[in-house]
Amino acid sequence: MKEIKQATLEVxxxxxxRILAAAVALIMLALYILLPVATIPGNDISLQLSIxxxxxxxxxxxxxxxxxxxxxxxAYSYKMAKQNAALNAGQGAATGFTSIVSxxxxxxxxxxxxxxxxxxxxxxxxxxxxxxxxxxxxITFALVxxxxxxxxxxxxxxxxxxxxxx
Numbered sequence: 001m002k003e004i005k006q007a008t009l010e011v012x013x014x015x016x017x018r019i020l021a022a023a024v025a026l027i028m029l030a031l032y033i034l035l036p037v038a039t040i041p042g043n044d045i046s047l048q049l050s051i052x053x054x055x056x057x058x059x060x061x062x063x064x065x066x067x068x069x070x071x072x073x074x075a076y077s078y079k080m081a082k083q084n085a086a087l088n089a090g091q092g093a094a095t096g097f098t099s100i101v102s103x104x105x106x107x108x109x110x111x112x113x114x115x116x117x118x119x120x121x122x123x124x125x126x127x128x129x130x131x132x133x134x135x136x137x138x139i140t141f142a143l144v145x146x147x148x149x150x151x152x153x154x155x156x157x158x159x160x161x162x163x164x165x166x
Contacts, residue, residue, distance in 0.1 A: 004145075007073060007152030017072040025068030032060045059137050066144045073151040080155070 011017045033052075037043050052060075118126070129136055 003152040003156045004148050007155035008069065010155055011073050011076045014076075017076055020075055021065075021068040021072035023068070024071045025064040028064040028067050029060060032064065063137075063140065063144065066141075066148065070144060070148050070151060073148065073155055077151055077154050 012021075033045070033048055037045055037048050121129075
């Protein structure tokens with residue numbers, strides 16, 4: 001956790017990364033709310049907001065903020081390693097893949113979104129996931145925190161494979 005705090009302070013020194021994190025967080029929050037509205041017939045924003053539970057809203061806000069922070073750290077990391085992109089490609093791709101998977105998985109924390117995000121799943125599988133929604137949310141938080149940890153280590157400690165040897 002020390003690395004995440006250190007990297008956050010480093011990344012947020014520049015206002016463009018604070019703005020990026022806030023914009024991504026707002027977009028993710030809007031997606032969490034609007035995706036079920038767009039994909040479930042008869043659903044509208046007022047209905048969607050009325051059926052959200054307080055704990056679900058807290059989870060959506062925390063996930064949105066975490067993903068916003070993660071994307072801003074990724075952007076900072078890519079800029080930091082820009083001069084030697086070939087050596088950094090594998091590391092960045094792995095962390096980027098983890099962040100994308102965690103973002104997709106986090107939309108599955110919304111029961112109504114599961115049918116839209118995973119149309120290949122049977123109704124039984126969707127019901128199975130819906131019954132275990134908080135496990136899905138917990139796994140999502142774990143993935144996002146793991147992605148934040150990997151990215152923050154790279155930001156806070158510098159990328160050893162990206163260094164130019166004299």
